[in-house]
Every structure is written in C-alpha cells, then in structure tokens.
Amino acid sequence: MKASPIRLFGLKALLWLPLAFFLWFVFAEVLVWPVVRLAGVAMTTMWPSLFTDIAQAGQTMDVGTRVLVNQAGAGPAGGIGELVLTQNPMIYGYALPLFSGLAMATPITTRRRLAQFALAFALIWLAQSFGVVAESLKLLAFDSGEAGAAAIARAGIGADAIALAYQFGYLILPAVAPVALWLGLNRDFVQSLVHPVAEPAAGSPGPSPGTQE
Numbered sequence: 001m002k003a004s005p006i007r008l009f010g011l012k013a014l015l016w017l018p019l020a021f022f023l024w025f026v027f028a029e030v031l032v033w034p035v036v037r038l039a040g041v042a043m044t045t046m047w048p049s050l051f052t053d054i055a056q057a058g059q060t061m062d063v064g065t066r067v068l069v070n071q072a073g074a075g076p077a078g079g080i081g082e083l084v085l086t087q088n089p090m091i092y093g094y095a096l097p098l099f100s101g102l103a104m105a106t107p108i109t110t111r112r113r114l115a116q117f118a119l120a121f122a123l124i125w126l127a128q129s130f131g132v133v134a135e136s137l138k139l140l141a142f143d144s145g146e147a148g149a150a151a152i153a154r155a156g157i158g159a160d161a162i163a164l165a166y167q168f169g170y171l172i173l174p175a176v177a178p179v180a181l182w183l184g185l186n187r188d189f190v191q192s193l194v195h196p197v198a199e200p201a202a203g204s205p206g207p208s209p210g211t212q213e
Helices: 005-026 028-046 095-105 110-143 145-154 159-185 187-194
Strands: 051-057 060-071 079-087
Touching: 005 028, 005 095, 005 187, 028 051, 028 060, 028 110, 060 110, 060 145, 079 110, 095 110, 095 159, 110 145, 110 159, 145 159, 159 187
Parallel strands: none
Antiparallel strands: 051 060, 060 079
16 A cells, blocks of 8 residues: 555655754754854853853853852852853754754655755754753853843843743754754645545546546
8 A cells, every 4th residue: 555645755754853952953053153252252242241251162162251259169258250151952853853864765866955954954053052041041140140130131131031932942843843944944844734636437438538627
C-alpha cells in the first residue's frame, strides 16, 4: 500500500532530525558565535550602564556587568568585584536542528533549500539572541541579589517586562520559530499535503478522444 504524502514527509523528517541534532552539537561553538556577537552588541549598546563586554568560551558566554558584588577568596577578607554572568546560548538554539530536519525532508531544489537555510538561520539567530539578552536581564533582576535588582531599577527596566520577555524567549520562540519559518517558506508544499490532488478512480470515464477544448 502506498504511503500518504504526509506520512512519507513525517518519516523523512524523523530520519533527518537525529543527524541535524548531532551536527548542531558538533558545531555548537561555531553556531553560537553569531548569537554571542548579536547579543553583545545589543546589550552594550542599549544598556551600557549594566553591561560591559561579552566573551565566548566554547559554546558558553560570559557577560561582564557593572554590578559590584562581594567576592569571596579575594584576599583574607574577600573583596569587591564586577559580577560576571555565565550563560549557555545553546538552550535557545534547538530551533536550528528542528528547522534543518524539516527543510531536508521537503522535496525542493538544492538552490531553494540553501536559500531557505540562509534566511531561516539568520532569523533564528536573532530569536536566539533575544533569549540570551532576556536571560541576562533576568539573572540581574532576580538572581543577583539586591545589587542586581537595584541596577535594573536604575536602568528603568520593569521586572514584569523582563519576566515576560524571558518566558517568551525561552518557552515559545525556540519551539515556534522553526515551524513557522518552514510553513512560511514552503506554502505550496504544505498546501499539497493538506489538499492532495486526487487521482481519478479506477473505471471512471475519461475525456472523449474526439473532444477538444
């Protein structure tokens, strides 16, 4: 029995996903590089009173802040130092292998597939950067004690807005973005899956040989 187009596409996507996630892990350091740069520019430009610089360390990133905190171990009585936030941008980037699996299972030309990858990766990196920025603000506002909360208040950023942005960037964007992008870039194919062209039934009369339009 011939498999339906939807079932065939789902099987192909399921077979591509493990390879896509494997490559995502292998090239993690390269794939988070644009995210670190975009997030760094956004944070140091929009909130220079909060953030100083951003450095990549493998697949993680260190965000330097202007928040002063007590540091244990800096001499006999401890000391004061600037707070550094360590984050993992990968937790916002699983949209990349999800989109890759869907794109590789879609029957399109190689040229069109490469164009889709270029556009989708750029937009996903932007969404991933949004999540990183929101997490940095969330760490300062809620996880860095009174010093962090005071710095956020001085910058005029509302705690509710930070919480909403963090939840949106962490829970919604990584899951919705790849599917939305794939649907938008492959409307014709999706339409063919939803409304396939039915083959004429066996024994149904065809056009008369002598008739012409």
